[in-house]
Amino acid sequence: MEVKINFNLNNKDMSLKVNPLRRLLDLLREDLKLTSPKEGCGQGECGACSVIINGNLINSCCVPVGNIEGAKVITIEGLMGTKEFDILKESFDEAGAVQCGFCTPGMIMASYALLTKNKNPNEDKIRTGISGNICRCTGYDKIIEAVKMAAKKGEDIW
Structure with a gap:
């Protein structure tokens, strides 16, 4: 049907x-x-x-x-070309938060969702914000660092 x-x-x-x-x-x-x-x-x-x-x-x-x-x-695909996506992508690259790339779209989406609701999250809030996403290669410390970087770089747009 x-x-x-x-x-x-x-x-x-x-x-x-x-x-x-x-x-x-x-x-x-x-x-x-x-x-x-x-x-x-x-x-x-x-x-x-x-x-x-x-x-x-x-x-x-x-x-x-x-x-x-x-x-x-x-x-x-809907985020690509936006300032927010560019900031997240650049931050993930700079922090070394991308390895195999399988989890990256989900992590970017989780980070975007978090930052649009909390433009300056602390580490605990970041951990909670990405908690439904599993990364088997990079590890969470670099991803948390990337989200912190993105928050700082985009503090005027989140």
Whole structure:
């Protein structure tokens, strides 16, 4: 069964006929060819599929498409080219917070979501903000450093 779903994706209005029980992750990757959200665990444990829905960081592998009716969805592709993304990317690069890159989109999304709600988080708030995202290569100290750097560099835009 397919239904019409209307939502905003990366500042573009979308109207699609889809199975409302299909995972948002699959719609984004397979149908819309947005590859930043990745299948990691498929259970909402790793954060590789993180997107922002209505201002909240959400694991897209756990969201049925029917739940995004009328929602605003943002992926990394929607952040690219913004000042915020540039600051985060530069900070992650400078801090050495990127190694294999698998977790990076989810970490960037978590960092963005955190900084838009708290423009000067302390280390505990950063740890909480990225806590749903698993990094197996880089380690969290460099990621925390990157978020601190981004907060300082972007203090006038967050």
